[in-house]
Amino acid sequence: MMIELKNITKIYEVNKNNIVTALDNINLEIREGELVVLKGASGSGKSTILSLIAALSKPTSGEIVVETSRVSKLSDNFASDFRRDNIGFVFQKYNLIPALSVKENIILPLVPLNLHVKEIEEKLIRVLKMFHIEHKENQLVKNLSGGEQQRVAIARANVNNPKIILADEPTANLDEKLSLSFIEILKELKAEGKTIVVATHDPLFFNLEIVDRVVEIHQGVLL
Amino acid sequence: MRTKINIYLVEYAINSLLRQKYKTLFITLVLTALIFLLSSIFFITNSIKYELQSTVDSLPEITVQKINGGRHYDIEVSVADDILAITGVKSAVARVWGYYYFENAGVNFSVVGIDEYEEQYKNSLTNVAKTLDFSASSMILGAGVKKIINENYYKEYFNFIKPDGTLKRVDIGGVFDTDTELESNDVIVMSKESVREIFDMSENKATDIVVKVANEDEIATVALKIKLLYPDSRVITKDDLKISYQNIFDYKSGIFLALFVVSLFTFFIIIYDKLSGLSSEEKREIGVLKAIGWRVDDVLKEKFYEGFIVSFFSYMSGVILALFFVYMLRAPLLQNIFTGYSQLKTSFTLPFVFDMQTLALIFFLSVPIYIAATIIPSWRSAALEADEVIR
Numbered sequence: 001m002m003i004e005l006k007n008i009t010k011i012y013e014v015n016k017n018n019i020v021t022a023l024d025n026i027n028l029e030i031r032e033g034e035l036v037v038l039k040g041a042s043g044s045g046k047s048t049i050l051s052l053i054a055a056l057s058k059p060t061s062g063e064i065v066v067e068t069s070r071v072s073k074l075s076d077n078f079a080s081d082f083r084r085d086n087i088g089f090v091f092q093k094y095n096l097i098p099a100l101s102v103k104e105n106i107i108l109p110l111v112p113l114n115l116h117v118k119e120i121e122e123k124l125i126r127v128l129k130m131f132h133i134e135h136k137e138n139q140l141v142k143n144l145s146g147g148e149q150q151r152v153a154i155a156r157a158n159v160n161n162p163k164i165i166l167a168d169e170p171t172a173n174l175d176e177k178l179s180l181s182f183i184e185i186l187k188e189l190k191a192e193g194k195t196i197v198v199a200t201h202d203p204l205f206f207n208l209e210i211v212d213r214v215v216e217i218h219q220g221v222l223l
Numbered sequence: 224m225r226t227k228i229n230i231y232l233v234e235y236a237i238n239s240l241l242r243q244k245y246k247t248l249f250i251t252l253v254l255t256a257l258i259f260l261l262s263s264i265f266f267i268t269n270s271i272k273y274e275l276q277s278t279v280d281s282l283p284e285i286t287v288q289k290i291n292g293g294r295h296y297d298i299e300v301s302v303a304d305d306i307l308a309i310t311g312v313k314s315a316v317a318r319v320w321g322y323y324y325f326e327n328a329g330v331n332f333s334v335v336g337i338d339e340y341e342e343q344y345k346n347s348l349t350n351v352a353k354t355l356d357f358s359a360s361s362m363i364l365g366a367g368v369k370k371i372i373n374e375n376y377y378k379e380y381f382n383f384i385k386p387d388g389t390l391k392r393v394d395i396g397g398v399f400d401t402d403t404e405l406e407s408n409d410v411i412v413m414s415k416e417s418v419r420e421i422f423d424m425s426e427n428k429a430t431d432i433v434v435k436v437a438n439e440d441e442i443a444t445v446a447l448k449i450k451l452l453y454p455d456s457r458v459i460t461k462d463d464l465k466i467s468y469q470n471i472f473d474y475k476s477g478i479f480l481a482l483f484v485v486s487l488f489t490f491f492i493i494i495y496d497k498l499s500g501l502s503s504e505e506k507r508e509i510g511v512l513k514a515i516g517w518r519v520d521d522v523l524k525e526k527f528y529e530g531f532i533v534s535f536f537s538y539m540s541g542v543i544l545a546l547f548f549v550y551m552l553r554a555p556l557l558q559n560i561f562t563g564y565s566q567l568k569t570s571f572t573l574p575f576v577f578d579m580q581t582l583a584l585i586f587f588l589s590v591p592i593y594i595a596a597t598i599i600p601s602w603r604s605a606a607l608e609a610d611e612v613i614r
């Protein structure tokens with residue numbers, strides 16, 4: 001078992017009189033190497049689940065275990081280390097730094113590690129090739145198309161070769177052709193044995209051969 | 224802990240500064256200008272303080288003048304002998320000196336007569352006194368005097384105009400090489416006989432009498448005794464002079480203080496502006512960095528480099544510019560505040576006083592404060608949950 005969510009509740013306190021229960025007592029197990037699609041309407045709590053798995057936020061109650069670490073209990077610094085070593089997050093808005101080049105964006109997760117130049121170069125080349133953006137290496141991200149930007153974001157998520165890939169609405173900003181090529185990328189990642197969670201309401205994902213399971217969420221509750 | 228300097232982090236910091244090049248340039252320029260102004264003020268005040276201190280150190284312990292109707296008259300030389308008889312007095316010397324107005328240049332020279340090795344000029348005269356031939360008519364000039372009379376034709380001698388209109392020719396014997404330039408720049412030293420001739424003073428008169436006391440604690444007592452002995456005299460002690468020098472200095476450094484306050488004020492406005500928060504773009508960037516695995520301290524290190532690069536660069540350029548401005552260009556504009564009253568004084572050079580404490584003070588007033596102002600808002604932002612970035 002790779003990822004386990006036990007009795008997870010997440011409550012956002014907007015102000016004193018207004019609280020939002022984003023997740024209500026959720027239990028979910030994701031096995032190693034599994035590709036799970038989180039399906040649900042806007043506001044149902046998909047992104048919240050991804051952020052909890054990535055230790056970007058803490059549950060109000062319940063526990064999250066990834067492999068052997070109790071992610072929901074990690075201190076801020078250990079949460080950062082955990083993300084750096086285990087999680088590749090492909091954000092809905094990509095979250096690239098537009099004024100930096102493709103290369104600079106991709107190696108960003110490696111910066112705090114202070115690795116040898118050669119090692120960085122190797123890791124960079126691996127993902128540049130894997131996601132077919134070698135030819136854009138030195139271009140500024142702001143000059144790339146949406147599809148290219150997503151591939152840079154995926155490359156960045158994979159540069160440290162994490163075991164878990166989390167993708168939030170990966171096809172929301174892509175046309176059909178690009179969406180299909182994203183699915184090709186998913187295939188490759190799955191072939192590498194990565195555990196993958198995709199949050200989406202795009203029907204394209206619901207009947208795919210490579211998808212092991214579709215988990216539906218509605219107003220913070222799993223169906 | 225990774226203690227080795229992470230060049231990728233430094234590179235990222237530089238990149239980040241270059242990305243906002245106009246903002247970076249503006250802040251660097253303003254900081255440099257402020258540090259330049261601050262350093263200049265400190266350098267000048269230090270130098271002048273040093274000048275004044277060495278001047279004050281060489282002042283006579285007690286000066287006695289003859290006063291009548293509130294005005295200063297020549298005093299009988301014999302008074303010196305009477306004072307010498309007072310217990311506790313080590314020496315009493317009658318001085319002969321005056322101000323000579325040089326009309327061509329519109330400046331006053333201080334003409335001082337000496338007839339032997341006189342304690343008061345010990346520092347400045349040790350070297351030149353030997354070259355002064357008291358029997359002949361020669362003189363030693365302050366550098367400022369020499370410059371002015373050279374500009375006005377006189378190279379080897381100078382013609383003083385006596386009160387009766389006749390001329391007194393005095394040869395130039397040498398130039399002061401002195402450490403108390405503020406005071407001696409306009410001084411001419413020659414034999415007492417020559418001075419008496421130029422100012423038409425009689426043999427038994429002197430300008431004033433300087434008194435040395437064996438024990439410094441007795442200065443006030445001796446001064447009182449002299450006053451009782453000669454009720455028509457004005458007795459000035461070293462402390463009195465020290466105070467009036469200090470007053471001039473305090474008044475002038477007040478102007479500097481004002482400049483100082485203005486620059487600090489500007490600096491703190493910059494700091495305040497930085498502390499008041501990050502743009503949403505900057506916050507997002509920090510969130511992204513954390514989301515991809517940067518620790519809070521990685522973010523803070525990066526911000527530290529950013530702040531350090533900007534403030535240390537500004538510090539170095541500001542200080543170097545100030546050194547150049549004050550000691551090479553002689554601080555045009557600023558220096559006039561101190562030495563503007565006489566044409567002669569403008570050629571006075573500030574003595575170079577290298578003071579690590581001043582440099583350190585300026586450093587601690589600027590660099591760490593700026594770095595803190597860079598780090599603190601980022602720290603606040605980085606310490607929050609990073610999940611904003613997924614929205």
Ligand SMILES: Nc1ncnc2c1ncn2[C@@H]1O[C@H](COP(=O)(O)OP(=O)(O)OP(=O)(O)O)[C@@H](O)[C@H]1O
Nearest residue numbers: 012014020022040041042043044045046047048049
């Ligand atoms: N920081 C927050 N403060 C308050 N409420 C929040 C916050 N983040 C999320 N929510 C609320 O929690 C609920 C779940 O949000 P979440 O982003 O997980 O939904 P989602 O399924 O990802 O939706 P979408 O498809 O629009 O991305 C929503 O009602 C949202 O308004």
Ligand SMILES: [Mg+2]
Nearest residue numbers: 046047048168
């Ligand atoms: Mg979402």
